[in-house]
Amino acid sequence: MSRYAIGLDYGTNSCRSLLVDLDTGEELGSIVFPYPSGTLGILTDPTDPNVARQNPRDYLDGMVAIITGAIGQARATRPGFDPAEVIGIGVDTTGSTPIPIDAEGTPLALKPEFAGNLNAYVWLWKDHTAHAEAAAITGTAARMRPQYLAKCGGIYSSEWWWSKIWRCLKVDPGVFAAASSWVEHCDWIPAVLTGTTRPDQIKRGVCAAGHKAIYAEEWGGLPDAEFLAALDPALMDLRSRLYDKAWTSDTKAGDLTPEWAETLGLKPGIPVAVGAFDAHMGAVGAGVRPGTLVKILGTSTCDITVLPNEAGLADVPGLCGVVDGSVLPGHYGIEAGQSAVGDIFLWFVNHLVPDSYGVTVGEKFTEMERRLSALRPGESGLLALDWNNGNRTVLVDVRLTGLILGQTLHTEAHEIYRALIEATAFGALTIIRRMEEYGITIDRVVNTGGLAVKNATLMQIYADILGKPLQVAASEQTCALGAALFGAVCGGTVTLGEVQENCCRMREREYAPIPGNEAVYREIYALYRTLHDGFGIEGSDCELSQVMKDLIAIRQRQRS
């Protein structure tokens, strides 16, 4: 008899499923469902570019489509496949993506009286309307509860839970008043599948709670009433309609209802795991464990590792995402990231690469990679900072911008592209060094995401700069895979270690640092740090006058 699990991964523009064989790791079905509402699934407001909302209807329609579709594929792939052998379901989503719900757990957006009122819809992670509220929360916490800020890197973001809910209260008190409670997208989907959508029933995940809602056991759950009252008494009032405890994803959110089982073609009563965010589930799907850093390399990056609770962990400056249990139960989940990686390359190719490299974006990238792979480290004399979208880890500062230095009258686009790749790798190294300074040893780096799979040139540069061998996860759906593994585990019949061992495969091609390159990059990284600290850290003492000269010296050496 086989054992399968299904993972559901809700992204920004679409959701997708993965049906996996828990003994072999074979992926039998995977369906993508693009959200039909709005533009690429996002509801926008022409008068305010900061607005980004979603329609919860898309989530439900997508859920049915991707589960039944994956089952159909599995039947086609494996004769004799029996959906009754699916032993659990797991869910991950974007976040913080809060939804206002009524007393039954129905999103207000689905109720006729709120039709077309975007404030009643889902507040997508990338909604940036709440910057004033974020600043006020940061200011109030700095004054009253500095411990709240320590856990999130010193700044509470406009993308997060309380900012958005408070924003709703301010701009649309009617919606706020109509909401019995609010729920993260990743908590609502398991609640729907298990018929536990009443606010007092929903099992909230610690991942979303800890990262976005200032939840921690050490201060008794959510922020205390006095603090919330200082923001607005209505938020204090809301607190009692939220939750006291949040759960790890090896916990069962509930059992699949007979109705949903029928609709989806699954066995009723199978367990559905407590939900979590996509990156965290992706790390699990990529085989995260102590000593392993999982890097999700996309338009931005998310870097995740874990540390057993018994190892103990001080607050790490600039590491804004340390939450107990957010990735693996019994471990601190440690999350870092770079605000823009692939986005920097896309910006560059779209705005600054002439057609002599090719006409389409793809052609330009291909030709630039061909030419830059012939360069030696340091040969261009260029050095860049990867801050076009600010710096998340370790500086936690959105008011930083990009920098390119070392240009001559002969500098070409592919040299700058290489310098930008190197800059993102130096940024990645800065994160790893910060972890290691605080006792979080990294001996293995597993990469996932589009760039890891498609860009071998980039991967080799990363290996040379990080000075560590790099692996690439075999699955193209590590997030859905991680969700599926928790779906399997939450029933209590298998362990996470066992299914990770079976399912988290690596690609054959690994990237080992080339010793000569590594040595040159160590020199250049010292210069990167001079710029990084100088521009990024107030009051840092930096001697800049040798930076350009040292780069020229390295350039001359590398060209000869």
Place this chain on the structure above:
Amino acid sequence: MSRYAIGLDYGTNSCRSLLVDLDTGEELGSIVFPYPSGTLGILTDPTDPNVARQNPRDYLDGMVAIITGAIGQARATRPGFDPAEVIGIGVDTTGSTPIPIDAEGTPLALKPEFAGNLNAYVWLWKDHTAHAEAAAITGTAARMRPQYLAKCGGIYSSEWWWSKIWRCLKVDPGVFAAASSWVEHCDWIPAVLTGTTRPDQIKRGVCAAGHKAIYAEEWGGLPDAEFLAALDPALMDLRSRLYDKAWTSDTKAGDLTPEWAETLGLKPGIPVAVGAFDAHMGAVGAGVRPGTLVKILGTSTCDITVLPNEAGLADVPGLCGVVDGSVLPGHYGIEAGQSAVGDIFLWFVNHLVPDSYGVTVGEKFTEMERRLSALRPGESGLLALDWNNGNRTVLVDVRLTGLILGQTLHTEAHEIYRALIEATAFGALTIIRRMEEYGITIDRVVNTGGLAVKNATLMQIYADILGKPLQVAASEQTCALGAALFGAVCGGTVTLGEVQENCCRMREREYAPIPGNEAVYREIYALYRTLHDGFGIEGSDCELSQVMKDLIAIRQRQRS
């Protein structure tokens, strides 16, 4: 009766003439002669990209063509024009461009035994073979004669007189031994026209001598024998075959010989002025006087002003070209410059501007200028350093490189182009401020060169950043005009002031600073200086961490 003068301007790839009416300033004839030898007039060595030589034959052929051609044009333009009313000839050339000559003043290159030996040809200003010799001269001077370095900004260049001659001695002792003497291009042409080419007859110009050959009256002319012997005894020996005194260009080099008068169709015996470099003559042609800065805006810039000798002048740090009489007699000639201006824009358009702006370089510039002229100062949030080709004034450091800062994920090419224009203007302002700090007041800025004439957008940005009204010289041949004016003056019948007043016209369009823009640029210039000093000056104490944030604050203000 009319009075005319002819100016000859020898550039890098061609020479040109100007025949001017000294009473009206009317330009009656101007001919361009592209040098026929080599590639665009330059003889190169495929095994060494630093080699750049010229054929002196081109200078003679060109001289005849451009003088007779200009006379022909004047006859056509003005019925009754009489070449006998040409009262003098003046000459400017590139430099330092030394020529090895025999005892009769014949360039070795024209002698059959040296045919094809590039070391016997003219060593063009941009020949860069002598960098080792330049470094040794700098080192020796630092040890023995620091006063020599003070006058040239602390570094003796590979482009200059002694470096090149010493290089010739090292790589081709046969040529060195065969040379009775060496002569600057600008001194040789007047000597040819006046039949004074014997080394002991040639009247050397103080412009070339002072700027390139370490000549100064205060130490008795050329570098002393002991110093030259420390370089090489053969150079000490050469010293006695050079010159003791150098002359200003209001001095007559000699009288036009009957033979040349016949060949050229001019009156024999008219005076020919002592030669000088093109930029210095160009400043005179643009109307330089105390308080007036002339900026020649091209691929690089040359900034020239003058200060009456009686005003006195200390060494100005970073101002590497102060030579008594190099521009106007009785005045310190003060020369500064930026290593790359138009060259930076050309680099950018050729390497980093996509075809969405246009297909040709011209189309791209036009479209970028259209779009950037709609931006307000600071609106892009970008800041650049204009050091792609090093920094000549005030840092005197070739080991500096370009920098662009402030990029987001939305930064576009025309915004960067504007930042590059602004960077060159900030560099220009830095030069003016340095002058003013040392008592060289600038109350009027006259611009010449391609950028000044063609790029109104750039000129307005310059006016806003320099905070001074800008004029543009009317003549497109200010160098040849300045040479012509000295040709007129050296005969002693007219004064320079008189012919400058008659001939140095300005275009109608002037550029006045826009007060609001000026204020914003003052803020941004403070940030430019932070980067300039930080990256450019050893040991400078700089707080960088506010640079990006201040630019963002300005950007937000300027966008709203």
